Amino acid sequence: MGLSIKILGSSSKGNCGLLQTDHACFLIDAGFSKKQIQARLQAYGIALSDLSGIFITHEHQDHAIGLKALRQLPAVHFYANSNTAQAIETRYPSSLKATPWPWSVFTTGEPFFIDSLSVQPFPLPHDAAEPVGFLFRSGNESLAWATDIGHINETVAQALAQADTLVIESNHDETLLWKHPTRPTSLKERIAQGHLSNADVFSFLQHSQHAWKEIYLAHVSAECNSAEILQALFQPLAQTKGFALHIMDPLAL
Ligand SMILES: [Zn+2]
Numbered sequence: 001m002g003l004s005i006k007i008l009g010s011s012s013k014g015n016c017g018l019l020q021t022d023h024a025c026f027l028i029d030a031g032f033s034k035k036q037i038q039a040r041l042q043a044y045g046i047a048l049s050d051l052s053g054i055f056i057t058h059e060h061q062d063h064a065i066g067l068k069a070l071r072q073l074p075a076v077h078f079y080a081n082s083n084t085a086q087a088i089e090t091r092y093p094s095s096l097k098a099t100p101w102p103w104s105v106f107t108t109g110e111p112f113f114i115d116s117l118s119v120q121p122f123p124l125p126h127d128a129a130e131p132v133g134f135l136f137r138s139g140n141e142s143l144a145w146a147t148d149i150g151h152i153n154e155t156v157a158q159a160l161a162q163a164d165t166l167v168i169e170s171n172h173d174e175t176l177l178w179k180h181p182t183r184p185t186s187l188k189e190r191i192a193q194g195h196l197s198n199a200d201v202f203s204f205l206q207h208s209q210h211a212w213k214e215i216y217l218a219h220v221s222a223e224c225n226s227a228e229i230l231q232a233l234f235q236p237l238a239q240t241k242g243f244a245l246h247i248m249d250p251l252a253l
């Protein structure tokens with residue numbers, strides 16, 4: 001049994017992952033247009049019609065903008081908790097009133113199965129209706145996906161430490177955020193409260209006793225961070241701790 005992840009894009013501008021098991025293909029979030037997602041899937045030889053479902057973390061645009069168009073796909077389930085489902089219906093109203101949204105509603109904190117894939121949604125502190133991260137398990141493989149995290153609390157830390165592969169946001173460099181010349185202070189405060197800085201992630205990884213095999217740094221700010229900064233900070237840690245490091249370059253989107 002296998003579990004593999006491809007990140008179709010992850011930055012403050014849009015987030016979407018492709019999760020594949022031996023039997024099925026899923027998206028994690030849909031923060032790009034349907035056309036964009038289709039093109040990015042095509043690069044991996046996957047068609048929209050190959051998708052079985054979409055796991056949705058929360059309703060913010062950079063995670064959910066593509067859902068309105070993707071709901072027209074037959075046989076694609078939208079996995080979300082009820083508060084997120086409701087927030088998405090409100091935020092992205094559609095003329096397709098007669099077609100119900102294809103929700104498969106889960107309860108945050110309660111694991112569920114899709115065939116052999118185990119999915120555990122866990123709560124994240126973030127300014128949305130009921131934001132979650134996901135811990136996926138299939139056979140011997142496990143993966144945690146967590147972006148948009150205000151801070152790493154005990155629940156989050158425990159979930160992340162159960163995975164071999166970790167996709168975690170490393171949103172901003174604190175100095176670049178606070179010194180940004182044009183962003184209003186209120187926005188800076190919102191970002192600092194709702195997203196992890198490089199220093200937050202570094203400290204968590206450095207102090208954790210868990211040995212991840214692979215770590216993807218995601219949801220990277222294009223204006224207040226860079227692949228170079230992340231590389232310089234995290235590559236020595238990757239060598240010491242023995243994990244493979246992948247950095248999602250926000251300029252490569
Ligand atoms: Zn968000």
Ligand SMILES: [Zn+2]
Nearest residue numbers: 060062063148
């Ligand atoms: Zn986001």
